Amino acid sequence: MRDGKYKPREVFLRMKQDITDGNPQMWDLAAYRIKTDTPHHRTGWDWKIYPTYDFTHCLCDSFEGITHSLCTTEFILSRVSYEWLNKSLGVYEPMQREYGRLNLTGTVLSKRKILKLVEDGYVRGWDDPRLYTLIAIRRRGVPPVLS
Numbered sequence: 001m002r003d004g005k006y007k008p009r010e011v012f013l014r015m016k017q018d019i020t021d022g023n024p025q026m027w028d029l030a031a032y033r034i035k036t037d038t039p040h041h042r043t044g045w046d047w048k049i050y051p052t053y054d055f056t057h058c059l060c061d062s063f064e065g066i067t068h069s070l071c072t073t074e075f076i077l078s079r080v081s082y083e084w085l086n087k088s089l090g091v092y093e094p095m096q097r098e099y100g101r102l103n104l105t106g107t108v109l110s111k112r113k114i115l116k117l118v119e120d121g122y123v124r125g126w127d128d129p130r131l132y133t134l135i136a137i138r139r140r141g142v143p144p145v146l147s
Contacts (some may be wrong), residue, residue: 001034001049008034015055015085025081031055058082062091069096107132 013032021027032049039045058081063068069082075110076098087092108114109132117131118122127135138144 010092025077
């Protein structure tokens, strides 16, 4: 896969799960895929295989010590594979919970968009009181527990 012998969608590296499970999120999900259409923004054409979201999401959360992974409701079925992979590898298992999408006007909630605001200097950091991150709300003076 790595040396470019295969074309995209020709082969996948899959996680060995339970193909008989009633949840399609447990049917041998792809862990790595081949991409050759565009170069990587850092490594150029050196790499042709990339991990999938289903493979990396839970591992990144685990390795980074995330306590609660909050996802929108389209990921409800994915929780089983999220927990399965962490358990199979014997790594720390963050709690994953799903919620209905929250739409607020006049603010940005997207992590990618907030990162861009921080990188471009429009806000001072993730704790800038103008943002709606937990750390920013706490900096505004809202305590973690309301009585």
